[in-house]
Amino acid sequence: MANDLAISVQGLTKVYQSKGSGEKRAVDGIDLEVKVGEIFAILGPNGAGKTTTVEILEGYRGRDGGEVRVLGQDPANLGNESWAWRNKIGIVLQSTNDSQDLSVAETVHHFANYYSNPRDPESVIHEVGLEEKADARIQSLSGGQRRRLDVALGIVGNPEILFLDEPTTGFDPEARRAFWDLIRKLRGEGTTILLTTHYLDEAEALADRVAVIVDGKIIEVSTPENFGGRNTAKARINWFENGSRQELASDSPTAEVAKLAARFNGEVPELTVVRPSLEDIYLKMIGNS
Amino acid sequence: MKPNMVKVGFLRGGLEIKQFMRQRESVVFTLLFPVILLFIFGSVFKGQVGQSNVTFSQYFLSGMIASGLVNTGFQQLAIMIPIERDFGTLKRLRGTPISPVSYFIGKMILVFTAMIVQITALLVFGVAFFGLNLPTTIDKWFRFIWLILLGSICSAILGIAFSAVPKNGRGASAVVSPIVIILQFFSGVFFVFSDLPTWMQQFAALFPLKWLTQGMRSVFLPDGFAAQEVAKSWEISRIAIVLIIWAIAGTILALRSFKWSEK
Numbered sequence: 026m027a028n029d030l031a032i033s034v035q036g037l038t039k040v041y042q043s044k045g046s047g048e049k050r051a052v053d054g055i056d057l058e059v060k061v062g063e064i065f066a067i068l069g070p071n072g073a074g075k076t077t078t079v080e081i082l083e084g085y086r087g088r089d090g091g092e093v094r095v096l097g098q099d100p101a102n103l104g105n106e107s108w109a110w111r112n113k114i115g116i117v118l119q120s121t122n123d124s125q126d127l128s129v130a131e132t133v134h135h136f137a138n139y140y141s142n143p144r145d146p147e148s149v150i151h152e153v154g155l156e157e158k159a160d161a162r163i164q165s166l167s168g169g170q171r172r173r174l175d176v177a178l179g180i181v182g183n184p185e186i187l188f189l190d191e192p193t194t195g196f197d198p199e200a201r202r203a204f205w206d207l208i209r210k211l212r213g214e215g216t217t218i219l220l221t222t223h224y225l226d227e228a229e230a231l232a233d234r235v236a237v238i239v240d241g242k243i244i245e246v247s248t249p250e251n252f253g254g255r256n257t258a259k260a261r262i263n264w265f266e267n268g269s270r271q272e273l274a275s276d277s278p279t280a281e282v283a284k285l286a287a288r289f290n291g292e293v294p295e296l297t298v299v300r301p302s303l304e305d306i307y308l309k310m311i312g313n314s
Numbered sequence: 315m316k317p318n319m320v321k322v323g324f325l326r327g328g329l330e331i332k333q334f335m336r337q338r339e340s341v342v343f344t345l346l347f348p349v350i351l352l353f354i355f356g357s358v359f360k361g362q363v364g365q366s367n368v369t370f371s372q373y374f375l376s377g378m379i380a381s382g383l384v385n386t387g388f389q390q391l392a393i394m395i396p397i398e399r400d401f402g403t404l405k406r407l408r409g410t411p412i413s414p415v416s417y418f419i420g421k422m423i424l425v426f427t428a429m430i431v432q433i434t435a436l437l438v439f440g441v442a443f444f445g446l447n448l449p450t451t452i453d454k455w456f457r458f459i460w461l462i463l464l465g466s467i468c469s470a471i472l473g474i475a476f477s478a479v480p481k482n483g484r485g486a487s488a489v490v491s492p493i494v495i496i497l498q499f500f501s502g503v504f505f506v507f508s509d510l511p512t513w514m515q516q517f518a519a520l521f522p523l524k525w526l527t528q529g530m531r532s533v534f535l536p537d538g539f540a541a542q543e544v545a546k547s548w549e550i551s552r553i554a555i556v557l558i559i560w561a562i563a564g565t566i567l568a569l570r571s572f573k574w575s576e577k
Contacts, residue, residue, distance in 0.1 A: 083409060108316060108411045116409035121402035126336040127329065138325050139410045141315055162336075182410065 031186050031217040032059035037091035039077050051077045053241035064218045066232035074241040075221040083116050115184030117175045125164040129155050133177050140182035153177045169200040189220045205230050225303045239311050253306035265294040323419025330424035344428050348378045349439045356444045368535050371444040376530035377503035386428040387469025392476040392490040397483030425470040454533050461529045464557045468522050471564035478571040497523045508544050522560045525553045
C-alpha cells in the first residue's frame with residue numbers, strides 16, 4: 026500500500042439483520058482512498074451508510090466484508106497496536122451528552138492526559154473559541170459550543186487523522202464559518218480529515234474531494250468543482266419576454282447573452298445566467314439512484 | 315511516551331469524585347440515606363437482640379455499613395455505567411487510547427471515597443445519637459479495614475460486571491435496586507439474621523452481602539455474640555474466602571462482559 030494513503034478501503038460491506046424485513050446491506054461494497062493531508066467529505070442522505078462507514082473506520086464497528094486500512098492498521102484487528110493507533114486518531118462523534126458537571130477546561134485538560142504527545146489544552150480551548158467558556162460547566166453550553174468542545178476533545182491528542190461526523194449540525198451561520206476556519210487551519214498543520222455532512226455548502230467550502238454515498242454504495246468521487254460534470258454542464262440563461270420567463274441552456278452563454286443584448290438593444294429584462302449548483306447536481310444524483 | 319495506566323486511572327478517579335460531589339442529590343443520598351435508615355430502625359426497635367446485651371441499633375449499624383458497601387459499589391456502578399453508556403461517555407472514551415483498566419480504577423476510587431464518607435457519617439451519627447460502641451481492639455479495627463477494602467473491591471467489580479445487564483440507563487435502577495433490596499432483607503441487614511427462615515439464610519449465603527454483614531457484626535458486636543450466629547462462630551476465614559472468590563469471579567465477568575457501547 027502506498028504511504029501517502031491515510032485511509033484505504035476496498036469492497037467494504039456491512040449487513041444488519043432487521044426484524045421482519047430480513048437483512049439490510051447498510052454498506053454495500055465501498056471503495057475509498059483518502060490521501061494524507063487532505064480533507065475528504067462523505068455526502069449522502071440520512072440512512073445512506075455514512076455513519077456506519079465512518080464507525081467501521083474508527084474501530085467502533087466490525088464489518089462483514091472487504092479490506093480496511095487506517096494509518097496502515099486494520100481497525101477491526103488492532104491487537105497490541107490498539108493503544109498506538111488510537112493515540113494517532115481523533116474522533117468527533119455525531120452527538121454526545123456526557124460530562125455535564127465538569128467545566129470545559131477540566132474536561133480538555135483531563136483528556137490530554139490520555140495521549141503521549143497532546144496539544145496544549147489551553148491553546149486548544151482558544152482554537153475552538155471557547156476561552157470565554159473555559160470555566161463554565163458543560164451543561165450550560167449551547168449546542169454549537171458543545172460541538173466545539175467535542176472538536177477540542179477530538180484534536181487535543183494531536184491526531185494524524187480527524188474523523189468528523191456531521192460536525193456542524195445545529196450551528197448558526199457564524200459558528201459554521203468559524204468552525205470551517207478551524208478545520209482549514211488543522212489541514213494546514215497536516216491533519217488528514219474525514220468529514221461526513223449533509224450540507225453541500227460545507228463540502229464545497231472545505232473538501233478537497235467529495236464522495237457521495239446512496240444506499241450503501243458510492244456513486245461519485247470527485248473534487249467539488251468537477252462534481253457530477255458540473256464544470257462541463259450547460260449554463261442556464263433566463264430572461265423575461267412576451268409576458269413570461271424564457272429559458273435557454275447553452276455551452277456558450279456569453280455568446281447567447283450578446284445575441285440577446287443585440288435583440289433587446291440594451292438591457293435584457295430580468296437576465297440571469299447560472300451554472301448548476303452543487304446542490305442541483307447532488308439532488309439529481311441521489312434522485313436517480 | 316505512553317501514559318501510565320494506573321496514573322490515568324487515578325486522574326479519572328479525581329474526575330469521578332469531582333462529578334459526584336457536584337451532583338447534590340447523589341451526595342445527599344449517599345450520605346444521609348443510611349443515616350436515616352439507622353435512625354428509623356434504631357427508633358422503632360428498642361431493646362436487645364435475643365438473650366444478649368447487644369442493642370438493635372448496634373446490630374443494625376453492622377448491617378448498614380455492610381449494605382453501604384453494596385450501595386456505593388454494586389448499586390451505584392450498575393446504575394451509573396448504563397447511564398454513561400446512554401450519554402456517550404463510554405463511546406467517547408473508547409475512541410481515545412485510554413485502557414478500560416484505567417476506567418475501572420477511576421470507578422474504584424469513586425466507590426472507595428463515597429464509602430469512606432458514608433461509613434464516617436454512620437459512625438459519627440451512631441455514636442453521637444444512639445450510644446453505639448466502636449471497636450476497642452487493634453485486631454477488630456484491622457479486620458474492619460480489610461473487610462472494607464475487600465468488600466468495596468468485590469462490590470465495585472460486581473457492579474461493573476452487572477452494568478452489562480440493564481439495556482439502557484433509564485431502566486437500570488428498576489433492574490438493580492430490587493436485587494439489592496431483596497439481598498438486604500435476606501442477608502440480615504434489616505432483620506436479625508438468625509431469626510430468618512433457613513432457606514432464606516442458605517440463599518443469602520451464596521452472595522457476598524451476607525458474609526460482609528456477618529463480618530461487620532464481628533467487628534461491632536462483642537465476641538460473646540458469636541454464639542448467637544447461625545454457625546455459632548464468626549467464620550472469619552470463610553468470610554475472607556467467599557469475598558475473594560466473588561472478587562475474582564467479578565473481575566473475570568467484568569473483563570468479559572464490560573461494554574463500552576450499547577452494541
